[in-house]
Amino acid sequence: MYHDPISKQQAPSSSPSILTRAIQRQPDPAKITAIPSSRHILQLSAQLGNQQVGKWLAKQGTLQAKPVIQRARFLSEGNANSISERILHTLSLMEEDGDADSQQYEQLEEIYNNFDAGSLATETIEEIRALTHGSMFDRLDDLDTWMESLITGNVRSSNYPSSYSTAAQQALTTYKNNHQNPMDASECLCPNCNTYVAKTDMTIDHVIPVATHWNTIGRNTDRATRHTWYSDVNNHEYCCRSCNSSMGSGGVRYSMSVGPNYRG
Ligand SMILES: [Zn+2]
Structure with a gap:
């Protein structure tokens, strides 16, 4: 045989x-x-x-x-479902606004109809971002803002620490003590708004934003490297919570893809 x-x-x-x-x-x-x-x-x-x-x-x-x-x-499956629901909601709001005959509405509708099996694919997310970012339609602009905060939160929390090293925290304490309000020891100077604020309200801000680090280095390196960078005092400046949150990521958008040397 x-x-x-x-x-x-x-x-x-x-x-x-x-x-x-x-x-x-x-x-x-x-x-x-x-x-x-x-x-x-x-x-x-x-x-x-x-x-x-x-x-x-x-x-x-x-x-x-x-x-x-x-x-x-x-982005988890739950996130994908939220995005899907949000797109549908946006489409109905655009209809109410009388924007349903626009090309962007049709494009978003097409994305929505295809938003199932491949819903977590970077390409799909990037398609939505490209369509909504800087849109003249308020509803698409809202969708863009919402989706960016979802992406930012997810990428940042799964790749960067939520607290600083002891050395970095000590450097912040030193700053507070060196810039204390002579009239009130519980306050120190925010160099950004030039105001005395509660010491408990002072935060560490990254000179090179986390989003920039992620896009250039973080998405193609290991966790230890990202954590070390996060607490590097040479890249820290200090400002009050209000100043820090108004600066955000400096308009930098987190990339959704990773390089070959990425380690989670
Ligand atoms: Zn401030």
Whole structure:
């Protein structure tokens, strides 16, 4: 009997892999194709862990495993649902405003109609950002503002610390003591608004904004590097909470994708 050596090599292993079995357990197997949707990747990641799913995706040869997994970390399925709902809401408000015959309405409607399986894809998010950013329509402008705060919050909280190193906190304390109000020891000077404010209201501000660091270095490096940079006093200045929040990210928008050297 003739055995094709190639067929023999490709003979499947006796039992399906854990991933195959996990996919078979998915609620809608009809939707499983060679390229799984971000939603399925999320589900699989939750079941099996990112590393294993990443290896499997890499094997498919059609997707770069890491960026897909990391995008899933930035925006959850819940976030995607919120975006979807918000788009629908925006569309109805635009209709009320009489903007439904505009080209941008049609473009947003198309994005909404396609916003399902690939809803977490960077490309889709970037499409919405490109459409809404700087729009002349108030409703699209509102959507842009809302979505940017969602992206900013997610990227920042999953990649940068929420508190500073002891050394950085000590430097802030030193600043407060050196710029204390001579009339009231509980206050110190905010150099930005040139006002004495409560010491408890003084904050650390990054001279190079976190968003700039993320876009240029942070999205292509490891967590330790990002954390070290975050607490680097050479990049710190001090100002009151009100000044700090009004400066924001300086208008810099967080990139949604990561580089090959990114480590979460
Ligand atoms: Zn101030």
